[in-house]
Amino acid sequence: MRDGFPDFRLGSVLATSFTGTLSERHGDAVERIPTPQRLVDWLTVSGLAVDSCTPAQLDLARELRESIHAVATAAVTHDPLPPSAVQVINDCSAEGRAAAFLTPEGKRQWRLSSASRVEDALGVIAADAISIVAGERDGRLALCASPTCRAAFFDTSQSRTRKWCDMNTCGNRQKKARFQAKQRSLG
Ligand SMILES: [Zn+2]
Numbered sequence: 001m002r003d004g005f006p007d008f009r010l011g012s013v014l015a016t017s018f019t020g021t022l023s024e025r026h027g028d029a030v031e032r033i034p035t036p037q038r039l040v041d042w043l044t045v046s047g048l049a050v051d052s053c054t055p056a057q058l059d060l061a062r063e064l065r066e067s068i069h070a071v072a073t074a075a076v077t078h079d080p081l082p083p084s085a086v087q088v089i090n091d092c093s094a095e096g097r098a099a100a101f102l103t104p105e106g107k108r109q110w111r112l113s114s115a116s117r118v119e120d121a122l123g124v125i126a127a128d129a130i131s132i133v134a135g136e137r138d139g140r141l142a143l144c145a146s147p148t149c150r151a152a153f154f155d156t157s158q159s160r161t162r163k164w165c166d167m168n169t170c171g172n173r174q175k176k177a178r179f180q181a182k183q184r185s186l187g
Pocket residue numbers: 144145146149150151164165166170
């Protein structure tokens with residue numbers, strides 16, 4: 001917790017890190033970007049720093065987040081991609097005006113067209129989601145095995161057998177639950 005807000009769970013993949021800002025969608029949902037300032041914080045730690053965010057921009061961000069979640073879920077379960085969610089992703093991608101820059105150290109950096117253009121940052125996230133769902137990246141899109149979570153994550157492990165969106169939370173909880181069930185059956 002920071003300032004009374006839930007911590008971020010940052011993964012190495014931008015789009016699924018973003019969808020992870022709402023966790024436990026099928027349990028007691030935890031909203032990790034409850035205020036515009038928390039979206040600013042998240043974008044900053046994700047390499048997409050903005051100065052400010054309006055409530056309307058936060059709404060748009062959440063709409064994009066849930067659209068990515070819906071599309072990723074459908075892609076994993078081999079269902080048709082929900083057209084309205086695809087539309088939101090495409091609109092955000094089209095609206096973004098961020099540019100990729102190469103640093104002298106050979107790293108990619110995003111530059112937004114202005115410091116208040118949350119839409120530019122969302123465009124980068126939308127494009128990242130598109131590349132994952134389209135299968136252009138090396139990895140496997142999957143859903144967390146925790147029944148209360150079912151978060152989409154991108155498995156880049158060598159064996160492609162990762163089960164949980166996050167080892168420290170969902171993975172541990174599952175292990176603990178299994179352990180307790182075993183203790184009960186022994187006792
Ligand atoms: Zn999970």
